[in-house]
Amino acid sequence: MTDGREVVDDALHRWVPQERDAGDLAAAMRHIVFAGGKRFRPALVFLGCEHVGGTRDAAIGAAAAVELVHAYSLVHDDLPCMDDATLRRGKPCVHVVHGEAMGVLAGDALLTLAFEVLARHTPSGAPLAEMVAALGDAAGWDGMVGGQVADLAAEGQAPELERVHRIHAGKTAAMISVSVRLGALVGGGDEARVNQLAEAGRDLGLAFQIVDDLLDVESTTEALGKQAGADAERDKMTWPAVVGVEQARTDARELADSVVARCADGEAAGIFADLAAFLVPRGS
Numbered sequence: 001m002t003d004g005r006e007v008v009d010d011a012l013h014r015w016v017p018q019e020r021d022a023g024d025l026a027a028a029m030r031h032i033v034f035a036g037g038k039r040f041r042p043a044l045v046f047l048g049c050e051h052v053g054g055t056r057d058a059a060i061g062a063a064a065a066v067e068l069v070h071a072y073s074l075v076h077d078d079l080p081c082m083d084d085a086t087l088r089r090g091k092p093c094v095h096v097v098h099g100e101a102m103g104v105l106a107g108d109a110l111l112t113l114a115f116e117v118l119a120r121h122t123p124s125g126a127p128l129a130e131m132v133a134a135l136g137d138a139a140g141w142d143g144m145v146g147g148q149v150a151d152l153a154a155e156g157q158a159p160e161l162e163r164v165h166r167i168h169a170g171k172t173a174a175m176i177s178v179s180v181r182l183g184a185l186v187g188g189g190d191e192a193r194v195n196q197l198a199e200a201g202r203d204l205g206l207a208f209q210i211v212d213d214l215l216d217v218e219s220t221t222e223a224l225g226k227q228a229g230a231d232a233e234r235d236k237m238t239w240p241a242v243v244g245v246e247q248a249r250t251d252a253r254e255l256a257d258s259v260v261a262r263c264a265d266g267e268a269a270g271i272f273a274d275l276a277a278f279l280v281p282r283g284s
Helices: 002-015 019-035 040-051 054-075 093-096 100-121 128-139 145-153 161-188 191-218 240-244 245-262 271-280
Strands: none
Touching: 002 040, 002 240, 019 054, 019 100, 019 245, 040 054, 040 161, 040 191, 040 271, 054 128, 054 145, 093 100, 093 128, 100 145, 100 191, 128 145, 128 161, 128 240, 128 245, 145 161, 161 240, 191 240, 191 245, 191 271, 240 245
């Protein structure tokens, strides 16, 4: 992840506009893009590509694109009309520094830039149309945006596992799944391998969100870089709220085990196993 972050950061520094070019809009865009994120989704793009025998160089455009979509989603999620957050990655949110209107516009600009980057920096010969469609599906009405709508609608409602699964599948797992899918597509994976990796990414995304829900319950604002306890404060429908903390841990471990099983055959199988263990340690 560290190696991948350096590669993606270098690309993003080149492709996200500078203040000399776009003034306050560029400042707001760069505020979130360079706020210190882990670059988890780009790392999954690289991992999916290498798992099917591709090279990291081929996947840089896709890796940067998913990070730009992720950055846009954070800006919009934090807005007063959404989660009404003030901290992100330990820093004031974009709308706190640059204003709510600029926050909306910066998110819009990051989302559209993502597809420009994907189109311009995907090697010829890769299935670009399929990659663009996959990213649009994951980010849009039936993926991340739909998950956010379901999340907002569920606030204050009685906990229900099927509903929280739909929220997590759309809001988080869709983009994690498509990150692995894009990597496998640009790496030349066949349809069966691409679909298998996308399913692994879905399970990884669900586990990732369950762990995030648990951290909101058990961690601190200083450790998280955002407000701890915010889910309970807003009466969010989270996995621990539905099944309890201990069952949530068990569910996360089972999903992580599924990721390892689905990725057992491929060049990056060991890294997938290490990633699952890192995300959901066996003792957790």
